[in-house]
Amino acid sequence: MYRASDRLQNECWLADLGRAADELDLGSDVRSVAEDLFLSTAPDAERSKPAAIAASLYAGGLIAGDRRSQGAVAEAVGVTRLTVQNRWKPLLEEAGLDPPTW
Template sequence: MYRARDYVENERWLADLDAAGDRLGLESAARSRAVDLFLSTVPDEERSKQASMAAALYVGALIEGDRRSQGAVADAVGVSRLSVQQNWKDLIEEAGLRKPSW
């Protein structure tokens, strides 16, 4: 879980996450899940936050059934597809969720 302070300290990233959600046309449940995932696992290093945000969007959409491709999420966030691919499974595990079996 995260603290209210985490929300304030990461407002810029959350605005970027919301803008990427707009570009992807994500439903509010997927966006909300992505925010929770990002804030619960936000990295300390500034340079890692964009990749973490992309993974959170991908996983949030996946969990809420509003699935988008890794490439689409990467394009919306401005990272490589490889960044999403390398981070989403760790994010699921860190959040205590189970990976899909497909």
């Protein structure tokens, strides 16, 4: 869970998340889940936040049933596909969710 102040502190990062979601043409349900995941697990280090955004968008798409490829998400955010691959499962676990086992 996150606090209202977390949303204010990460306002510019949420804008980046929104821009990437626009580029991926993601629906509002995916955006909402991705924002919640990001705010619930946002790292303290500024340099780690783009990776957290990408992982949140990818995982949000899985949860909401609007899946995009790791490569497409990585490109929209400006990180590597390997970054998304390595971050999305731990992000779900940190948020208290079980990642899929397929």
